[in-house]
Amino acid sequence: MFVGRGAARIRDLFNAARKSAPSIVFIDELDAVGGKRGRSFNDERDQTLNQLLTEMDGFESDMKVVVIAATNRPEALDPALCRPGRFSRKVVVGEPDEEGRRKILAVHLRGVPLDEDSDLICNLVASLTPGFVGADLANIINEAALLAARRGGDVVTREDVMEAIERAKFGIRDRQLRPSTISKELGKLFPWIPSLTGRIDTRQDDLQGPLGYQTLS
Numbered sequence: 001m002f003v004g005r006g007a008a009r010i011r012d013l014f015n016a017a018r019k020s021a022p023s024i025v026f027i028d029e030l031d032a033v034g035g036k037r038g039r040s041f042n043d044e045r046d047q048t049l050n051q052l053l054t055e056m057d058g059f060e061s062d063m064k065v066v067v068i069a070a071t072n073r074p075e076a077l078d079p080a081l082c083r084p085g086r087f088s089r090k091v092v093v094g095e096p097d098e099e100g101r102r103k104i105l106a107v108h109l110r111g112v113p114l115d116e117d118s119d120l121i122c123n124l125v126a127s128l129t130p131g132f133v134g135a136d137l138a139n140i141i142n143e144a145a146l147l148a149a150r151r152g153g154d155v156v157t158r159e160d161v162m163e164a165i166e167r168a169k170f171g172i173r174d175r176q177l178r179p180s181t182i183s184k185e186l187g188k189l190f191p192w193i194p195s196l197t198g199r200i201d202t203r204q205d206d207l208q209g210p211l212g213y214q215t216l217s
Contacts, residue, residue, distance in 0.1 A: 006033070006044055006045070006047060006048030006051070007047045007048050007050070007051035010033075010048060010051040010052050010055060011051055011055065013025065014055040014058075014065075017065050018063065018065060021063060021064045021065050022064035022065070022066075023064070023065050023066075024065075024066045024067075024068060025065065025066070025067045025068070026068050026069070026070075027067070027068070027069040027070070028069070028070050029070070029071060029072075030069035030070065030071040030077065030081070030087075031071045031072075031073045031074075031076045031077060033045070033048050033049060033052065034049055034052065034069075034071075034077050034078055034081050035049075035076050035077065035078060036076060036077070036078045036079075037049060037078055049078060049081075052081075053080055053081070053086070056085070056086045057085065057086075067087070069087060074090070095131055095132070095133055096132075096133065096134070098126045098127060098130070099126075101125070101126040101129060101132060101137060102122045102123060102126040104134050104137050104138075105121070105122040105125055105126060105137055105141070106118065106119075106122050108137060108138050108141045109121065109122065109141060112141060112145060112156055113154065113155040113156060114155055114156050114157075115155040115156070115157045115158070116158065121158070121161060124158070124161070125137070125140060125161060125165065128165055129165065129168075132168075136168060139168060140161070140164045140165055140168050141161075141164070143163075143164035143167055143168065144156050144160040144161045144163070144164035145160075147160040147163055147164060148160045
């Protein structure tokens, strides 16, 4: 879009939409082409936005072309885009509730071999992931599949899914920061607590993840 062809592509897009009417034009990540003007010296970006505004002004009421766009940064949009006759209606899509997460997970689990019923996995993950959006849930399923492949399994187990949830919430444990390493460093700084560092070493093999199950190495 920013190598001298942005405005031309916008023009071609709307010409094709008019020829195919009734039609819908969907622009994802609108802020990429519709950001506020004057923030930079990128003339190509401004030309692309100007062409988009011109095309939307050229619609007739009976043209039967609907323009829909999506963005995660509405505050970054140029005010001209939100004037009447352009993107005059705004629909805020919030985080999905538990039922919404369940339906999203059902889509992402299609084709994923599981060791138990997919509905059970959907219910489990949906109940443990408040505040997660579609991309987060897709990442959990992908991570669970990678964990299953890493251990050589043919199916994704509940343990894989739980580990994936833990990683999504708390990150991947740094394997270099083992308790023995930490205790040695503590011993250098505080030689008067050898009993504490010894206890850390003895319980090294019994560490559990934040969700209460054995973490994978």
